[in-house]
Amino acid sequence: MTIETTYLRHDRPLWRRLLLRPEAILIAAILLIVVLSILGIPNYLRPNPGYTISTLLLNAAPILILLLPLTLIIATGEIDISVGSTLGLSSASFGLMFASGIPLPLAAILSVLIGGMVGAFNGFLVTVVGLPSLAVTIGTLALVRGIAVGMLGTTSVTSFPSDLTSFVRSTVPGTPVPWLIVVFAALAIVFGVLLHFTAFGRxxxxxxxxxxxxTFSGVNVGRTKFVLFVLSGLTAALVGVMFTLQYSNAIGSNGSGFELRAITAIVLGGVSIWGGTGTLLGAVVGGLFIATVNKSLQILGIGDDAIYVITGSALIISVVVGSIASVISTRRRATTSTA
Amino acid sequence: MSHLLELHGVTKTFGAVAALAGADMVLDAGSIHALVGENGAGKSTLVKIIGGLHGRDSGEFLLDGESVDFRSTADAKHHGIAVIYQEPTLFPDLTVAENIFVGRQPYTRFGFVNRAEMRRATRELTARLGVAIDPDRDARGLSIADQQIIEIAKAISLNAKVVIMDEPTAALSGVEVDQLMGIARQLRDEGKGIIFISHRFDEVFALCDTVTVMRDGQHIETNALADVTTDMIIRQMVGRSVDNLFPKQEAQIGNVVLSVEHLTRAGVFEDVSFQVRAGEIVCLAGLVGAGRSEIARAVFGVDKYESGSVMIDGAVVPRHKPSAAMGLGMGFVPEDRRKQGLAMTAGVQTNITLAIRNQVAKLGFISSKLEHGPAEIWARRLQVKTRALDTHAVMLSGGNQQKVVLAKWLATSPKLLIIDEPTRGIDVGTKSEVHRLISELAGNGVAVLMISSELPEVIGMADRVLVVREGRLTGNISRSDVTAEAVMYAATHGAEHEVAK
Structure with missing residues (x-):
């Protein structure tokens, strides 16, 4: 004789669930920046060739791809700050192998696998040895960068086939969308589905x-994290190969500081740095937000230093706002639940 | 003569919710005063107002006959009010002495922390409480009982007049409870006023002199304990009579489902062998720390073990692999629902489907649409009280959280369900609902392995009681022979009821 209980599917109405998300707020912010820029910056809509929407997307592509697996790692509460260095190692080994006569496709594949090995090393130390990922990947950040720079010294490899490098920089015919963004979109769908629509993602x-x-629910915590670190390494190395071709320049210092830009984008996009909440879409929108801000600042002629200051501040503000929001909602919860 | 502490007509609302709607409490010095009520009755809110965590909206609050208005917990402490929580919040990396004197360490005349003085004072305090805890050891790894004693020592060193114990015994074993009650009596004899919150009536009757019952944020009755019975208190608490706290139905006992043989983990448990049959409820009883939970965790695969074997329906369960145990039909409702049973900031639905995330998928893909059906069915079957299925677990009351954990595991259709402390910290009404559910499960042919520190629960529910003492099975008592004395004897001495098989 149970009473038929009915439940609402959602506690809050649809518009509140959609509009109060960090993704929605960031998209609004992006639109606002674009509108303000159109109104306030004379040449915004008709800039120099260096500042078109295509170049914006092309420049943003490496970070956008890097942040995909990194978002999943952060969602588990771990972090991987070695991705920029892995990118550099991949770039350097790709260049070295190509320069020493190894066919380009084979060199590319081997470089990507090297990245996978870096990821497996990180994953091993975190899951098997049980070290904190921050400490482990600070270590590999330095270690891998050292190897990458040591490989090529101060030289760089630039003799890549020009039809290939210009293809990597080109857009899908008839659109302003670079091919690299197509690669990004494909990977974004893969990682998005993995995170949001599979048991693995749960x-x-x-x-x-x-x-x-x-653990009590049967999730293999160690294996899950290990897989994510390997995916992160593979992806960073893939970006390394594409980045090398994009700029036709293989050098060990490629990708320096990219880990911070990717983490900034992810956290800005509403993914909790403590893990457990956030969306891949949010992280991607975070990346686009940074790219949009950068574009406006560059057209205004503001230098890289100022851009660092602004993205750094944006990161801190988003973390602070996120913490305040969670403190407020926990308080509200605490008070209603102890009623 | 004025009373030590008086609250009259205290109200407190949070948003639209009235947590307190006229709470009264009068505490005298040299008294142990029980405060009882179902979860959500307003006990915790009242304690938080007394402890300075919340302000009141209206009503009188007198301390020693003078109206007070605490602005912070520090303010309340300063006025001699100490609150001991069920799960103490010590700093795990500080020593016992440092924890007691945190923020007010004694200094030497050179301005350094005077460790010798801290140690001496700590020894004196713990000796006064009749316990021996090394002042220099880290708080990490201390039993909950010892942590509470440290909190009490801290309260004494702060000259507390009012000591509030909020469900202090929920996580303690029998001996530890006795020790705590001894300390409470000693504090009473020293003239302090003690408010004792507990769901365990045997303790209330053994310890307290007065009882105040709350329901729906209101004061219901205050009586001398000598004038009331358990039934009367329960009736006041729930506003109706609860006839049977432990409805165990007869169930058809079937084939052996779980078979554990010679399970050993050095220093934790040794040579543990037992079986659980379909339809049977087997209870692991014993003192906290005897190794009951550890055995269960090893059986499920959360912890490792060195030798022995675990079988479900004759199939060997791989070691240290919960997913494999689940695949063979095992479920585990863990002891700590907040940390081990639930993802607190995820929705009810996500929590219910977490253990069946592989089954709710279509072609490997899942979505909240696919999860909705099972989540709704199980929430409804367990009568989880929530407005929406995406409400975060943290928003629910303790009893409803426990129902969500049970729903999560019932959704897996287990052959064997391990339930560690099924009713810890939940109110009387929900408690009997949970007991009825477990009993129904057994009736449907599920094998149940239950761990409980509450003897009445063990005696009421179990077909067989396995008593664990220091990692070994020291008793195997069938339903017809089980008494509190027999269980306690095996748990503390372990000689009389050696395991037959």
Missing amino acids: GVFAIGLSTETA
Whole structure:
């Protein structure tokens, strides 16, 4: 004789669930910046060839791809700050192998696998040895960069086939969309589905929310994290190869500081740095936000230093705002639940 | 003569919710005063107002006959009010002495922290409480009982007049409870006023002199304990009579489902062998720390073990692999629902489907649409009280959270369900609902392995009681022979009821 209980599917109405998301706020902010720029910057719509929408997307592509697996790692509550260095190692080894006569496709594949090995090394130390990922990847950040720079010294390899490098820089015919963005979109769909529409992704979030609960629910915490670190390494190395071709320049210092830009984008996009919440879409929108701000600042002729200051501040503000929001909502919860 | 602490007509609302709608409490010095009520009755809110965590909206609050208005917990502490929580919040990396004197360390005349003085004072405090805890050891790894004692020592060193114990015994074993009650009596004899919150009536009757019952944020009755019975208190608490706290139905006992043989983990448990049959409820009883949870965790695969074997329906369960155990039909409702059972900041639906995330997928893909059906069915079957299925678990009351954890595991259709402390910290009404559910499960042929520190629960529910003492099975008592004395004897001495098989 149970009473038929009915439940609402959602506690809050649709518009509140959609509009109060960090993604929605960031998209609004992007639109606002574009509108303000159109109104306030004389040449915004008709800039020099260096500042078109295509170049904006092309420049943003490496970070956008890097942040995809990194978002999943952050969702588990871990972090991988070695991705920029892995990119550099991949670039240097790709250049070295190509210069020493190894066919380009083979060199590319081997370079990507080297990145996978870096990821597996990180994953091993984090999951098997049980070290904190921040410490481990600070270590590999330095270690891998050292190897990358050591490989080529101060020289760089630039003799890549020009039809290939210009193809990597080109757009899909008839559109302003670079081919690299097509690669990004394909990977984004793969990682987005993996995170949001598979049992694996449910496990990823569960780990971030409570590792113990995840363990008790049959999530293989170690294996999940290991797989993510390997994916992160492979992706960073893939970006390394594409980045090398994009700029026709293989050098060990490629990708320096990219890890910070990617993490900034992810956190700006509403993915909790403590794990457990956020969306891949948010992280991507975070990346686009930074690219949009950068574009406006560059057209205004503001230098890289100022851009660093602004993105750094944006990161801190987003973390602070996120913390305040969660403190407020926890308080509200605490007070209603102890009623 | 004025009372030590008086609250009259206290109200407190949070948003639209009235947490307190006229709470009264009068505490005298040299008294142990029980505060009882179902979860959500307003006990915690009242304690938080007394402890300075919340302000009141209206009503009188007198301390020693003078009206007070605490602005912070520090303010309340300064006025001699100490609150001991169920799960103490010590700094795990500080020593015992440092924890007691945190923020007010004694200094030497050179301006350094005077460790010798801290140690001496700590020894004196713990000796006064009749316990021996090394002042220099880290708080990490201390039993909950010892942590509470440290909190009490801290309260004494702060000259607390009012000591509030919020469900202090929920996580303690029998011996530890006795020790805590001894300390409470000692504080009473020293003239302090003690408010004791507990769901365990045997303790209330053994310890307290007065009882105040709350329901729906209101004061219901205050009586001398000598004038009331458990039934009367329960009736006041729930506003109706609860006839049977432990409805265990007869169930058809079937084939052996779980078979554990010679399970050993050095220093934790040794040579543990037992079986659980379909339809049977087997209870692991014993003191906290005897190794009950550890055995269960090893059986499920969360922890490792060195030798022995675990089988479900004759199939060997791989070691240290919960997903494999789940695949063979095992479920585990863990002890700590907040940390181990739930993802607190995820929705009810996500929590219910977490353990069946592979089954709700279509072609490997899942979505909240696919999860909705099972989540709704199980939430409804367990009568989870929530407005929406995406409400975060943290928003639910303890009893409803426990129902979500049960729903999560019932959704897996287990052959064997391990339930560690099924009713810890949940109110009387929900408690009997949970007991009825477990009993129904057994009736449907599920094998149940239950761990409980509450003897009445063990005695009421179990077909067989396995008593664990220091990692070994020291008793195997069938339903017809089980008494509190037999269980306690095996748990503390372990000689009389050696395991037959």
